[in-house]
Amino acid sequence: MALPLSYNWRNLVARKTTTIMTALGIGLTVAVLLSTAAVVEGLQQSLRATAHPLNILVLRKGATAELSSTRSPEEFQVIRSKRGLATGADGQPLAALELVTVIVLENEAIPAGINITVRGISPSSWELRDGLRLAGGRRFQPGRREVVVGKNIAERYPMARIGQKLVFGRGAWEVVGVFDGGRSAINSEILCDINQLASDLNRAQALSSVLIRAQDEVAKQALINDITEDRRLNATAISEAAYYEQQTSSAAPIRYLGIFVAAIMAIGSCFAAMNTMYAAVARRSSEIGTLRVLGFSRYSVLISFLLESLLLSLLGGLVGCLLVAPLNNLQTGLGNFVTFSEITFELRITPPILLTGLGFALVMGSLGGVLPAASAARKQILDALRQV
């Protein structure tokens, strides 16, 4: 039977300064890892929320993003006439031709400006994006140089608030509304009339993409196959969910950097835990001898010191979780390598992320604790009793 956990806990309390310092070290390491995870999770949640499960995006064959794709109105008509499309409120097939470009917006934090996606949309586009609702102002009127901006854009860029004018294409565009797409990445875009934008950019025959909605899952797969194999179209059809899933790769550099920094810090934290536990073993040498005399086996001593190290690291893990908790829902922006524009999203500290942090802390605790615990267990009784 193992030694009581209260024995370990009280020993940690008894040497509180060392315990706090070690727990803080572990906590900071956990915080670095969890911050990274919060960015990745926030971005992934945002991108996943953008996609409707039955939506299909049609791009030029070979294009991996809307920005590098071209679709003509004729091709749109072919796609629109395909079987299996869901119908909109007006009884027409739910399909929209869209034009995507980027403009540069500045704010105080980024005086040099950053790329923002402008999306020229068709009337069906609103219906194809279910979660989209107006948070302020009104929708743009087709045929007018008006835009509505995503709520993240309105929050981050004062020059893109209602009443302001944005200059791109052939002149100024008035901001007439702000839309809220929930947690989706569409909040980082500016929407306007496709015809007006195509006219400004001289791209009436070279639009970007077609967004359609299938009737159901079976029809969705059939439509993807049908469009991709249709030689008239020279197109790639991909589910909207898969398209946005690809874009989560934008978080890869942050993820790898975070993991790298956390790994380096974790090595340091392991040594800190090891140092603390070696000091504990040395200080409690006589106690170890006494426990052995009372009948506790080497194994019990090993488990006890290992548990103490795990308890210490768990404490560090909890500190790390507390440190990153305020980051939850914090808004940030990240360059999207697929769209070459900024995507804004909220950091997400989810229960699985917190559990990952605690698990990471426990790994550090076990790596840092195993050698000191083994040295405690290896001690000869008389040697242990003689050490003061």
Next chain:
Amino acid sequence: MSEVVIETRNLTKRFSRGEQTVTALRDANLEVRRGDFLALMGPSGSGKSTLLHLIAAMDRPTSGEIRVLGQDLARMSDGEIARWRNAHIGFVFQSFNLIPVLTALENVELPLKLTRLSKAKRLEHARRALELVGLADRLRHTPRQLSGGQEQRVAIARAIVTDPDLILADEPTGNLDANSARDALTLLSRLNQEFGKTIVMVTHDPHAARAARYVRYLEKGELLPDGQKPEDW
């Protein structure tokens, strides 16, 4: 004749110190019977603690035989010895060796953690042992809140809580004032006389040795024949 609980034959212990070999105990032959209270006396370095440690299986002999409570200790593994020691041996240290972060009650309960007793039973036994040593009112005190004499009484309670066959005490009065030492010795005498516990106590204090039923002396690693003392003692 009562049963022999400790029996040693030519028991020898040598230590290596660098290139030198020191013989701490040489050819010790000893018999202790159930219910005995033996004091091992001798000057520092005479080998009395070494003999006690070998009896408690805290160390292994270099040569010779040792049987304690019928067990040939040389043939037992570390794990077997740990279980055996928990079940049959109560050990009292000179420096009390209580766990500082545990209360008196928890310290006494500690050896019972290795038994199959329920938590309630363990606490009941620990409480009873502390009552026996007169510390029923100090259950929740940590060692730091106790006097030296009280600490040693807690240590004695811990040594008897498993109802061991054999109590081994290494200079139990060495760190106590005269009054506390007397109390501790009275307690050991009671355990021997009223409860029939077999006790082997190492001491170099003649007053302490008087509590024992008989005394054996050691000198320069040799256990002197019964009734014989070191020359300058």
